Amino acid sequence: MPAPRSLSSAVAIAIVRLAAPWIALAAVFLILPTIFHSGSALTMLSLIGIMIVFTLSYNMLLGETGLLSFGHAVYYGLGGFLAVHAMNTVIRNALPVPLLVVPLVGGFSGLLFGIIFGSVSTRRAGTVFAMISLGLGELVASSSLILRGFFGGEEGVSTNRTKLLHVFGLNFGPQIQVYYLIAGWCLLCMATMYALTRTPFGRMCNAVRENPERVQFVGYNPRMLRFIAFSLAGLFAGIAGALAAINFELVNSAEVGAGQSGLVLLAAYIGGIGSFIGPVIGAILVTWLEVMLSDVTDVWQLYFGLLFIGMVMFAPNGIAGLLTMHAPLWQARAYGSMLRLALAYLVALVPALVLLAGLILVIEMTYHLSVKMSEGRTISVFHVALDSGSAMPWVVAAVLTCGGFWLFRLTWPVVGAAWHVALVRAQAERRTK
Amino acid sequence: MTAPAVELIDLHKNFGATKIIRGVSLAVQAGERHAIIGPNGAGKSTLFNVISGRLVPTSGTVQLNGEDITGLPPHQINRRGLSRSFQVTNIFPRLSVWENVRCAVLWSLGHKYAFWRSIEGLADVRERTETILEAVDLTDRRRVQAGVLTYAEQRALEIGVTIAGGAGTLLLDEPSAGMSVAEATRAVALIRKVSSGCTLIMIEHDMGVVFDIADRISVLVHGQIIASDIPARIKQNSEVQAAYLGGAP
Numbered sequence: 001m002p003a004p005r006s007l008s009s010a011v012a013i014a015i016v017r018l019a020a021p022w023i024a025l026a027a028v029f030l031i032l033p034t035i036f037h038s039g040s041a042l043t044m045l046s047l048i049g050i051m052i053v054f055t056l057s058y059n060m061l062l063g064e065t066g067l068l069s070f071g072h073a074v075y076y077g078l079g080g081f082l083a084v085h086a087m088n089t090v091i092r093n094a095l096p097v098p099l100l101v102v103p104l105v106g107g108f109s110g111l112l113f114g115i116i117f118g119s120v121s122t123r124r125a126g127t128v129f130a131m132i133s134l135g136l137g138e139l140v141a142s143s144s145l146i147l148r149g150f151f152g153g154e155e156g157v158s159t160n161r162t163k164l165l166h167v168f169g170l171n172f173g174p175q176i177q178v179y180y181l182i183a184g185w186c187l188l189c190m191a192t193m194y195a196l197t198r199t200p201f202g203r204m205c206n207a208v209r210e211n212p213e214r215v216q217f218v219g220y221n222p223r224m225l226r227f228i229a230f231s232l233a234g235l236f237a238g239i240a241g242a243l244a245a246i247n248f249e250l251v252n253s254a255e256v257g258a259g260q261s262g263l264v265l266l267a268a269y270i271g272g273i274g275s276f277i278g279p280v281i282g283a284i285l286v287t288w289l290e291v292m293l294s295d296v297t298d299v300w301q302l303y304f305g306l307l308f309i310g311m312v313m314f315a316p317n318g319i320a321g322l323l324t325m326h327a328p329l330w331q332a333r334a335y336g337s338m339l340r341l342a343l344a345y346l347v348a349l350v351p352a353l354v355l356l357a358g359l360i361l362v363i364e365m366t367y368h369l370s371v372k373m374s375e376g377r378t379i380s381v382f383h384v385a386l387d388s389g390s391a392m393p394w395v396v397a398a399v400l401t402c403g404g405f406w407l408f409r410l411t412w413p414v415v416g417a418a419w420h421v422a423l424v425r426a427q428a429e430r431r432t433k
Numbered sequence: 434m435t436a437p438a439v440e441l442i443d444l445h446k447n448f449g450a451t452k453i454i455r456g457v458s459l460a461v462q463a464g465e466r467h468a469i470i471g472p473n474g475a476g477k478s479t480l481f482n483v484i485s486g487r488l489v490p491t492s493g494t495v496q497l498n499g500e501d502i503t504g505l506p507p508h509q510i511n512r513r514g515l516s517r518s519f520q521v522t523n524i525f526p527r528l529s530v531w532e533n534v535r536c537a538v539l540w541s542l543g544h545k546y547a548f549w550r551s552i553e554g555l556a557d558v559r560e561r562t563e564t565i566l567e568a569v570d571l572t573d574r575r576r577v578q579a580g581v582l583t584y585a586e587q588r589a590l591e592i593g594v595t596i597a598g599g600a601g602t603l604l605l606d607e608p609s610a611g612m613s614v615a616e617a618t619r620a621v622a623l624i625r626k627v628s629s630g631c632t633l634i635m636i637e638h639d640m641g642v643v644f645d646i647a648d649r650i651s652v653l654v655h656g657q658i659i660a661s662d663i664p665a666r667i668k669q670n671s672e673v674q675a676a677y678l679g680g681a682p
Contacts, residue, residue, distance in 0.1 A: 195551070196548055198551050198552055198553060199547055199548045199549065199550060199551060199552055200539050200544040200545070200546070200547045200548075200550070200552050200555070200558075201546045201547055201548035202548065202552070203532065203535065203536060203539075203552055204536060204539065204546070206525075206528060206532075207525050207528065207532075207536045210525040210526060210527055210528055211523065211524070211525050211526070213523065214523050214524065214525065214594070215508075215536070216486075216506065216507035216508045216511070217485065217507050217508075217511055217516065217517055217523075217595075218511065218516075218536060218537040218539075218540060218594065218597070218598055219508050219511040219512050219539075219540030219541065219598055220508055220539075220540055220546075221506070221508045224546060225546065228546055228548065232548070
């Protein structure tokens with residue numbers, strides 16, 4: 001009988017199609033440590049994995065449901081704390097629990113607190129929701145300094161991830177084992193969160209984001225949709241927090257704080273909240289910048305802020321938005337005009353880098369003069385020793401900044417024209433095909 | 434005798450000291466096409482908002498198929514089989530036409546808040562969405578973002594979203610507002626088609642549309658129904674002519 005057979009093969013093809021990106025991603029996760037095998041690279045990859053889960057969980061609120069939360073670290077941090085306490089309980093009583101399942105504790109904690117706090121905060125959307133999330137964040141952050149038994153005060157709560165039940169001969173001492181644990185959970189969470197966007201619930205979250213009032217008149221309660229989204233976002237944030245607890249073997253009060261809540265907002269927004277891949281890009285970039293920048297400058301958060309402002313002003317759809325903007329050109333295979341567009345970008349990039357160099361000089365010298373004068377006036381920027389107290393570096397910085405901006409501004413029409421030409425060509429070629 | 438599809442009993446709605454709806458009683462029988470007309474500011478849209486749960490009445494009762502629905506939230510009223518459209522197009526502008534309609538069929542097919550099953554795999558949802566798009570003649574525009582549709586297309590989508598849940602009672606708020614004569618003619622045909630077998634209550638300014646579609650007409654002036662009758666007699670009613678039709682012969 002050919003009919004059922006073709007049906008089952010169609011189903012098989014559909015399943016392969018669905019699974020293929022995830023299998024490819026699993027392969028990438030698997031081979032990444034063989035390419036980046038230094039200790040610091042492994043640490044970075046682990047941090048990225050944690051941040052991807054955390055940022056995607058945040059985007060379930062911001063991007064999918066249209067809820068701007070200023071307190072998402074609450075569920076991340078509480079997930080971490082409960083995971084650490086669970087690990088210590090397991091160790092103390094020698095319970096037969098492997099480390100692999102500890103993220104579940106974080107997930108359940110995040111879900112539980114998501115349900116508790118969500119039942120209060122999701123009654124309203126918009127500004128009211130944002131304010132309540134801020135208040136709840138402050139509430140938990142301040143109690144973390146009061147309830148010292150649970151939060152461990154200033155120094156936090158530490159644990160030892162190697163003392164849990166060993167399965168498959170894994171003791172999770174080496175970072176590579178921790179990396180694979182994080183990668184596995186990251187993959188699972190990514191696939192689940194992606195699948196959630198393709199369910200009746202996920203689609204109605206989009207509808208609530210677009211027009212909560214109309215949702216009511218097609219039979220749905222927007223409050224219930226927001227509440228479920230909030231609880232599930234708490235669950236995944238809790239898993240991320242538990243992964244962080246396993247990675248650092250330490251959780252402190254900073255993890256429930258406003259800084260962490262702000263970071264995840266930045267990551268989601270910079271990556272792009274309008275697509276599933278955006279927050280992933282944001283998580284990778286922000287983690288990488290955080291690690292790299294904090295090595296070279298004390299004021300790395302300032303650069304973060306500048307990046308954020310730049311994105312909000314010039315690319316509100318984030319990096320993913322910038323990429324998808326170019327999708328029509330790819331689809332039309334308009335390689336000639338794409339090349340010209342790339343050249344135009346290069347032309348604009350040079351003065352942009354000059355402007356950036358000038359800004360960095362100004363920021364670093366200002367910071368040095370105002371905070372670190374005791375170390376002398378000489379600072380090293382880009383491996384060049386500069387006397388921040390003399391006039392010359394300031395003049396150079398001013399010239400670079402102003403001149404860079406002026407030149408950059410001149411390139412805008414060039415880029416705009418190249419973009420316009422490329423888009424028109426792409427549309428024309430598309431029509432002829 | 435079966436209960437009326439919609440029955441309003443001495444309905445009042447005040448905004449502060451301002452009385453907008455001042456004692457409206459009205460029974461619309463099942464299967465009836467009922468038009469509500471009246472001058473601007475008469476309270477027609479407020480009346481719709483009270484019936485559909487967008488506003489809670491100050492006093493009085495709203496019954497749907499004999500059941501008291503006064504003060505229920507909109508989604509619960511919708512689930513009981515009353516669906517409404519809006520005078521100012523109220524759709525999901527950044528979702529595709531397809532997704533707009535699909536969102537509106539989900540609840541009535543019992544999928545509720547399901548977060549454990551893929552929406553693409555739901556054959557009933559797909560079929561129903563296709564049927565609705567076919568009915569409102571937007572099949573070719575299914576992939577387009579709703580916000581970039583033409584005005585007439587958006588109005589058609591508004592009706593599509595309204596009827597998608599298969600509600601037995603439809604409230605259409607000025608479905609032909611802002612349309613050209615040709616567009617309004619098409620809208621009338623569409624309304625006829627989608628409201629067959631349903632109870633229809635519509636607010637409408639275009640008298641051509643009203644007399645074309647309605648079985649009965651109620652005239653609302655200053656928050657009160659001054660006449661409620663078949664179209665032929667409404668035309669002749671001197672009170673109505675003085676209050677409303679006289680202004681636009």
